[in-house]
Amino acid sequence: MTARGVLKTLSPLFACIGLLCVWQVASLRLDTESFPTALEAIKAIPSILGDKGSLLNILDSIRRMAIGLVLAVMFSIPLGLLMGRIKAVASFFNPLMMIIYPVPKAALMPIIMLWMGVGDVSKILVIFLGVSLPIIYHAFQGSKAVEEKMLWSGAAMGMSAPMRMLRIVLPAALPEILTGCRTGLVLALITMITSEMIARQSGAGNILFNSLDMAQYDTVFAMILIIGAMGIVFDAAFEKLRLSLVRWSQPRDDMPLSFT
Amino acid sequence: MQVVSLRSDAHAESDPLSGRKPASAMIEIEHVSQRFQTSGKQSHLALSDINLTIEDGAFVSILGPSGCGKSTLLYIVGGFVQPTDGVAKVKGKAITGPGPDRGPVFQEFALFPWKNVLGNVMYGLRQQGVKKAEAEARGRKLLEMVGLKGYENFYPKELSGGMKQRVAIARTLAYDPAVLLMDEPFGALDAHTRTRLQNDLLDIWDRQRKTVLFVTHSVEEAVYLSDKVIVMSRSPGSIKEIVDIDLPRPRKRADLLLDARFQKYIVDIEKMIDDGGKDDL
Known part of the structure; x- marks a missing residue:
């Protein structure tokens, strides 16, 4: 690898170190109790991850996020694809989506809690709602953009309408769908934390707010780092999967937008 | 209104002299x-x-x-x-x-971009339940016929317009x-x-x-x-x-x-x- 290539690969790492340095300096300069230095926050990470209770809480969060995300993907992709190909389905769901899309799903949390309690069901439902819309939207756009002649070619091969949906519309729209899923993944993390901040019972968001209540600021910042790292790892893993699935559609020299 | 028969020997039910079957x-x-x-x-x-x-x-x-x-x-x-x-x-x-x-070939090629050249040509046969080995053999033969031997593993985005259309023709000929x-x-x-x-x-x-x-x-x-x-x-x-x-x-x-x-x-x-x-x- 050339020096330039090495630099390019490591550039996200430099960005990370740079941010931590700015944090360190700013914290030392401000010198307030509620703003620990980057080093203090990093030092607090092992004690959180070493604590069985905290670790179980974080794993619980991930489990809810995964369930919400998988349900949303399973629901949103077929709906979006149908909307893109069948006009009646689009005319029914599109106005609904336009209304629901801008509403912050976390704002529904109090009502959902009222009806379904503060347990897993409410939180998973909020994650599901938060994640679904961008995936539906992208699947809809992707499916709408599928070349008519490609479908005609399939029909001439004797493929039935459901077969064309599964074997032509789905793969042809996959790059667009996966773009939606990537947005969905990050939104899942956001709604997961938000839901746990509102329904404080367990989870990563709960640890964060509990330590804030108890003025354990190094733990607060350590949790922010942990949650941030989770986001980066999930996103990078997803990008790896996405690229392996849609390499055929990628332009060659692309600027990397994730750690892969 | 214009009724046109494209038969060159429209008058003949059959042509015993030439022994040719009348085109149907x-x-x-x-x-x-x-x-x-x-x-x-x-x-x-x-x-x-x-x-x-x-x-x-x-x-x-x-x-x-x-x-x-x-x-x-x-x-x-x-x-x-x-x-x-x-x-x-x-x-x-x-x-x-x-x-x-009736097999179409379009100006826009309409290839399946997620399949490589061979995959495109085999697609119709696979949909019709032809076994993979048989479809592949057939696909390779057709690609040779349209002058694309050696390009089996290329993806449509890697081909020129002329090559794409050759693939499209082979894809259509595949299901005969x-x-x-x-x-x-x-x-x-x-x-x-x-x-x-x-x-x-x-x-x-x-x-x-x-x-x-x-x-x-x-x-x-x-x-x-x-x-x-x-x-x-x-x-x-x-x-x-x-x-x-x-x-x-x-x-x-x-x-x-x-x-x-x-x-x-x-x-x-x-x-x-x-x-x-x-x-x-």
Whole structure:
């Protein structure tokens, strides 16, 4: 690898170190109790991850996020694809989506809690709602953009309408769908934390707010780092999967937008 | 209204002297009209009472100005578009939708970008339940025939326009349709590539003798390739004239370009299309 290539690969790492340095300096300069230095926050990470209770809480969060995300993907992709190909389905769901899309799903949390309690069901439902819309939207756009002649070619091969949906519309729209899923993944993390901040019972968001209540600021910042790292790892893993699935559609020299 | 039989020996039920079987009709188009709804309550008559018979094994081109409905006519035969009136038949059966007896090749190629070249060519066979090994063998053979041996693992985005169209032709030939429906297949290609593909198409056609319905803008292309050229006029789209191209086969481009008969066909047909243009003024 050339020096330039090495630099390019490591550039996200430099960005990370740079941010931590700015944090360190700013914290030392401000010198307030509620703003620990980057080093203090990093030092607090092992004690959180070493604590069985905290670790179980974080794993619980991930489990809810995964369930919400998988349900949303399973629901949103077929709906979006149908909307893109069948006009009646689009005319029914599109106005609904336009209304629901801008509403912050976390704002529904109090009502959902009222009806379904503060347990897993409410939180998973909020994650599901938060994640679904961008995936539906992208699947809809992707499916709408599928070349008519490609479908005609399939029909001439004797493929039935459901077969064309599964074997032509789905793969042809996959790059667009996966773009939606990537947005969905990050939104899942956001709604997961938000839901746990509102329904404080367990989870990563709960640890964060509990330590804030108890003025354990190094733990607060350590949790922010942990949650941030989770986001980066999930996103990078997803990008790896996405690229392996849609390499055929990628332009060659692309600027990397994730750690892969 | 114009009823046209494309049989050269239309009078003979059978011809005992030559021992040739009378060609049977592959495609019959009877009183087909197509009306498209445009904005509001307006509608546009794209095709008006088309009657046409195309014999088995014939290479027939449809020529005409843009908007004369020539592609629409092809789509009706493909079953992709339902005519407003009339009926189109293939092998005597009314066309109700697309089917593997009629294989389309489009100007836009319409390849499956997520499949490599071999995957594209095998696709139709795999959908029809042909075993993988058999489909692959068939696909490789077809790719060799269209001059793409060695490109099996390339993806469509890595190919030039001419190569993409070769893949599309192989993909359609793979499921062995009785009729090839070609919708300005070489329209997006440069002149040199276009000539090479025309020659290769003629070679393939000489070997397989499929019925070909070929829509094009180019008079020269139509005359060079076809047994019959159907000249259409627009507003409403209708058949203006049918020209038998009585040039010997196999045809060599270099010979034809110097052939007075070839040149005369081109001049005559261009004049027919021009006259159509004057009607609009």
